[in-house]
Amino acid sequence: MTKPSAQKESLAVKYGIEQPARRKAFKRVFRHLGVAVLGTAVAQAAIFSRPARAAKILRPPGALPEKAFDSTCIRCGLCVKDCPYDILKLASWTDPAPLGTPFFVARQDPCRMCTDIPCVKACPTGALDPLLTDIRKADMGVAVLVDHENCLNYKGLTCSVCVRVCPIRGEAISLKPIQNERGLLQIPTVNPDKCTGCGTCEKHCVLSEATIRVLPRELGLGVSGANAAGRGVW
Amino acid sequence: MASALKRMAAALNRHRWLLMRRTLQILIVLAFIVDIPELGRIAHGNLSSSLWFWNVPLTDPFVLLQSLLAGAPLAKTALIGAAIVAGFYAFFGGRIYCSWVCPINMLTDAALWLRQKLNIKGNLTLSRELRSVLLVMALVLSVITGTLAWEIINPITLLQRELMWTSSAGLTFLAALFLFDFLVSRRGWCGHLCPVGAFYKYLGHYGRLRVTALKSDACAGCSDCIKVCPEPHVLAPVVAQKALAVTDSDCTRCGACLDKCSSGALSMKLDFGGKSAFRGIPIVKS
Incomplete structure (x- = not known):
């Protein structure tokens, strides 16, 4: 049983390695460090490539x-x-x-x-x-009337369910009249400062896919820019 | 009839630690999912943070540490909960969590049981230090990515969420974990890979609840205890009679050695140094 280690030690002496035990310990530490660094790099890539919310x-x-x-x-x-x-x-x-x-x-x-x-x-x-x-x-998000084509109020009807179910009655969503070629339209209009993003309007939209949807604020709202054209300065 | 009862009592006695452990593990799982009539649920939340008996907050210090490293501000309830949990394990011994609380232990123990039943010998040998490497990785990754890195795969809370909503999205991972312990590596997960175990090991480094061998002269040296121990290296000095207590913090206090030992040499004791601190010259037996 002792032969291989004796052989190893003699090799160590032959090649001038003075403390094989210390060398072994270093090897162990660096092997673990290598696993940790490699693992961290791979896992970091995996974490960053997760789908966004x-x-x-x-x-x-x-x-x-x-x-x-x-x-x-x-x-x-x-x-x-x-x-x-x-x-x-x-x-x-x-x-x-x-x-x-x-x-x-x-x-x-x-x-x-x-x-x-x-x-x-x-x-x-x-x-x-x-x-x-x-x-x-x-602030869970903000309601946005995303689809003007299918919203019944845009078609000249007065569905207005979103306005009527809103828990912040008359403040977060209200009807704004707009005159166009179809006549006088009552357009549901969100006041982003009052809307909490609770989603009641989206839930109750009568269409099979809601035309008003709550989006996270950074997706749902524009922000006025720093220059006159309205865009951020590059 | 009386002898049958006696035999049954003896069998129960031979597995008393295992039975106590399983009872507590199952009770903890049930406390989170079963509504008791009139009372409701005893525990709310899950093992990362919970509210027990409608008043007592408990927080996993490892999860909270990841959260703080990811950049979370301090919060009172979570800190109190983590202090209670950390204090308990620091005093008694960290890996008590692994064998008495963690639900994954039941899964991996089942894998080991099946492995032994079917006599599967093939084994991928892993370093027990891998879990410490994974622990460091989890903490570093939490800093780098700003999310709770281990919680992305943590099977403990994954299992609890699956139970709570009876969903199955995470079941493949749990099944893979079972198969890994069953077919690939003996005690691979709990004994080598899980960084939660490594965290509790370091947390409970000075834990005072210890397997002691105060009656060490009764030990016949059969090493049956080592064969059943999930972390066999912790018992080696005791069996070699170089120590009177298991002081290695890898010990999970599962009591498998106590169930197995027929000589009565071992016992589970709160140990404050004293006699069992003896180390050094092995006791010479005639």
């Missing part, structure tokens, strides 16, 4: 901006459990959102805007901001 994925009220939310939410599901209307779900691998984070889809089940905001109170980490105490200040 889909536009229909909405966060519960008080959610921090998406990047901060991703790092602060610890995927425990306490908000999910405290939602009295069971609209929230933690993302599984088939959902287009970071695994384990809570979300709702407005068209399936909108936020009912509870005045005591139980989901925010349940959050242990502050990923749902505890400073949000007035549900009317929540």
Whole structure:
């Protein structure tokens, strides 16, 4: 049993390696370091290539901006459990959102805007901001009338369901009259400063695909630019 | 009749640690998913953060650490919860989590059981230090990517989410994990790869609940305990009678050695140094 190691040591002496034990330890450390560096590089690539959050994925009220939310939410599901209307779900691998984070889809089940905001109170980490105490200040997204072609009000009818179901009545969505060749149209118009993105309008749109949709604010709103042409200066 | 009962009692006694462990593991899983009439659910959330008995917050310190490294601000409830959990494991021993709490342990133990039943010998030998490498990777990746890196694949919370919504998207991963332990590497996941185990190992490095061999002269030296131990190297010094207690923090306190030992040499004790701290000259037996 002792022969191979004796042979090794004699080789070590022959080639002038003085401390084979130390050499072995270095080898071990560097092998692990190599695995760690390689693994980190591959895993980082994998993490960065995950699909982005889909536009229909909405966060519960008080959610921090998406990047901060991703790092602060610890995927425990306490908000999910405290939602009295069971609209929230933690993302599984088939959902287009970071695994384990809570979300709702407005068209399936909108936020009912509870005045005591139980989901925010349940959050242990502050990923749902505890400073949000007035549900009317929540920002889950913003409603946008994305399809003018199919909206019944644009066709001259007065469907106006989105206006009538809006929980921030008369403020977040209102009808603005527009005169065109079809006559006087009553156009549902969103006030982004009042809209919380609860999704009730999207849920109740009578068409089989909603023409009004709640989008994350950065997707749904333009921002006026720095120069006169309205675009950002390159 | 009486002898049958006696035999049954003896069999139960021979597996008492395993039975206690399984009972607690199953109770913890059920606490999150079963509604008790009149009371509701005992535990809400999942093992990354939960609310027990409607008042007690518990947070996994490893998940919180990833979150903080990813750039999250400090939050009171999560910190209190993590302090309770970390304090418990730091005092008693970190890897108690692995064998008494973690639901994945049941999956990997089942894989090992099947592996032994079918006498599968092929084994991919992995370094037990790989889990520490993965732990470092998880923490570094959390810093780099700003997300909770391990939580992307963490099978523990994955299993709980699957149970909560009876979804199946993560089942393939759990099945792969089972097959890996069953066919590829003996005790591959819990004993070599899982960084959660590595985290709790370092957290509970000075844990005081220890397998001790105070009656070491009763030990017949059969090494049956080593054969059933999920981390056999921790018992080696005790069997060689160079130590009177398992001090290696890899020990999961699963009690398999206590169930197996027929000589009564081993016991699970809170150990504050004292007698079992003895190391050095092996005890010479006549």
